[in-house]
Amino acid sequence: MLLIDCPWCGPRDEIEFVCGGESHIVRPAPEVDDAAWADYMFMRTNPKGRHAERWGHVHGCGQWFSLVRDTVTHEISAVYRFDQPRPAERD
Amino acid sequence: MSRYSFLSLLRNGLNHHRRWPQAWRSPAPKPAYDVVVIGAGGHGLATAYYLAAEHGIANVAVVDKGWLGGGNTGRNTTIVRSNYLYPESAAFYDFALRLYERLSDTLNYNIMLSQRGLITLAHSRHELEAMAAWVNAMQVNGVDAEAIGTDEIRRMAPLLDCSTSARFPVLGGALQRRAGIARHDAVAWAYARAADARGVDIIQNCEVHGLIEEAGRIVGVETARGPIRAGKVVMAVAGHSSVLAAKAGFRLPVTSYALQAMVSEPVKPMLDVVLLSPATGVYVSQSDKGELVFGGGLDLYPSYGQRGNFPTVETVIAGLIEMFPGASRLRWMRQWAGITDVVHDSSPIIDRAPKPGLYINCGWGTGGFKAIPAGGFTTAHLVARDEPHPLASAFTLKRFETGAMIDEAAAAGISH
Ligand SMILES: [Zn+2]
Numbered sequence: 337m338l339l340i341d342c343p344w345c346g347p348r349d350e351i352e353f354v355c356g357g358e359s360h361i362v363r364p365a366p367e368v369d370d371a372a373w374a375d376y377m378f379m380r381t382n383p384k385g386r387h388a389e390r391w392g393h394v395h396g397c398g399q400w401f402s403l404v405r406d407t408v409t410h411e412i413s414a415v416y417r418f419d420q421p422r423p424a425e426r427d
Numbered sequence: 428m429s430r431y432s433f434l435s436l437l438r439n440g441l442n443h444h445r446r447w448p449q450a451w452r453s454p455a456p457k458p459a460y461d462v463v464v465i466g467a468g469g470h471g472l473a474t475a476y477y478l479a480a481e482h483g484i485a486n487v488a489v490v491d492k493g494w495l496g497g498g499n500t501g502r503n504t505t506i507v508r509s510n511y512l513y514p515e516s517a518a519f520y521d522f523a524l525r526l527y528e529r530l531s532d533t534l535n536y537n538i539m540l541s542q543r544g545l546i547t548l549a550h551s552r553h554e555l556e557a558m559a560a561w562v563n564a565m566q567v568n569g570v571d572a573e574a575i576g577t578d579e580i581r582r583m584a585p586l587l588d589c590s591t592s593a594r595f596p597v598l599g600g601a602l603q604r605r606a607g608i609a610r611h612d613a614v615a616w617a618y619a620r621a622a623d624a625r626g627v628d629i630i631q632n633c634e635v636h637g638l639i640e641e642a643g644r645i646v647g648v649e650t651a652r653g654p655i656r657a658g659k660v661v662m663a664v665a666g667h668s669s670v671l672a673a674k675a676g677f678r679l680p681v682t683s684y685a686l687q688a689m690v691s692e693p694v695k696p697m698l699d700v701v702l703l704s705p706a707t708g709v710y711v712s713q714s715d716k717g718e719l720v721f722g723g724g725l726d727l728y729p730s731y732g733q734r735g736n737f738p739t740v741e742t743v744i745a746g747l748i749e750m751f752p753g754a755s756r757l758r759w760m761r762q763w764a765g766i767t768d769v770v771h772d773s774s775p776i777i778d779r780a781p782k783p784g785l786y787i788n789c790g791w792g793t794g795g796f797k798a799i800p801a802g803g804f805t806t807a808h809l810v811a812r813d814e815p816h817p818l819a820s821a822f823t824l825k826r827f828e829t830g831a832m833i834d835e836a837a838a839a840g841i842s843h
Contacts, residue, residue, distance in 0.1 A: 338736075373828075
């Protein structure tokens with residue numbers, strides 16, 4: 337069970353949240369070719385290790401935010417709002 | 428290869444089973460092969476077998492970071508079926524099931540196929556209507572399917588709660604009689620033994636650290652046991668496809684999720700069909716040993732941890748108890764997870780990679796086991812002839828660009 341530190345509500349159980357997938361995906365301009373659009377729509381980094389991803393506190397405050405989670409250990413190393421950049425990695 | 432038969436069983440029995448020959452060799456890797464397959468799971472081993480058996484390409488190595496069949500091939504709930512909605516999937520998965528029906532003979536290895544039938548339950552009027560359309564589509568596609576009523580379901584699965592007071596009342600179901608279960612390890616072992624007998628080298632405990640690239644072409648793999656050159660390289664690594672693709676410098680439309688399965692303690696025979704309930708999210712069968720083998724949906728966030736998270740366990744067990752209230756008295760014996768390669772339309776990718784010399788078999792998501800014979804057969808065809816097999820020609824990477832998805836996600840019921 338993950339304990340997720342919502343930027344608005346504080347630490348809550350993972351069952352209050354929904355994971356919305358990879359963060360920081362930038363939507364390309366509408367006139368790009370099909371390959372670039374497919375890359376935006378479907379291609380994912382899907383790393384084994386640290387992953388910046390969006391989570392929604394759907395059974396809480398309803399806000400969305402980003403966190404950095406290790407996809408093997410599930411350790412959460414950073415939680416940050418959408419208006420903040422991805423924090424620098426520290427080991 | 429010494430053939431397995433009633434006589435060999437008798438002879439070895441008289442020798443107290445001390446003289447069975449080993450089923451496959453454990454060779455040291457050669458410096459070069461015509462084809463190197465990464466991943467000794469069902470799909471990788473089947474690809475190697477069909478390369479040798481169908482295309483005469485036996486100078487093949489299958490390398491794996493662990494032991495053969497130790498990934499998703501040994502972690503699924505052993506269900507085989509071909510109850511898909513779209514013509515492309517129906518043709519592909521029914522071909523797989525037809526190969527399964529002959530596989531024990533083809534490979535001289537008992538895969539313990541038991542075509543006991545699979546019932547997908549309908550719990551609401553809307554599910555009943557969707558199911559009628561689905562059964563019709565299957566029949567049009569030439570796949571066996573029947574819509575059955577609650578009485579017949581009660582007769583086939585007497586311990587299933589079909590009462591009107593059930594949390595999810597059973598209003599009917601779709602039955603595929605040819606569906607069932609097969610011994611998952613035996614499928615890997617059967618392909619391994621048959622491929623080995625045709626000269627394929629299976630190299631276990633040999634992790635691939637990188638791909639060797641020359642002039643823009645993949646020409647081999649860097650492994651824990653040194654470099655191995657290859658005319659062609661096949662990746663059949665399921666949940667780790669993105670990791671390998673990153674080493675080759677491209678991305679895939681794949682997200683890796685843990686899919687859990689579990690078994691109860693063994694009990695007397697209580698269920699001789701496979702049941703799947705979209706409402707509870709649970710699928711369950713009883714193994715020959717008597718354990719209830721069951722699973723549910725994917726864990727809720729991307730994961731490479733082969734263990735699974737507890738909230739999903741709770742959901743799955745609660746769902747099982749809704750279906751079989753008596754199961755609440757059973758002890759829970761084992762639980763495990765495999766890392767599945769989920770794509771947006773829940774259909775596989777059998778295609779050339781963006782890098783020449785590299786071929787992809789992935790995207791099986793939660794349904795790779797049932798597809799093993801067809802996945803291996805069509806991947807071998809693609810690699811040997813450099814053109815897609817007609818049965819797999821729709822399962823390209825390009826479909827994510829053209830939009831020609833084969834969207835089984837909504838069709839198959841459970842997160843697949
Ligand atoms: Zn919150």
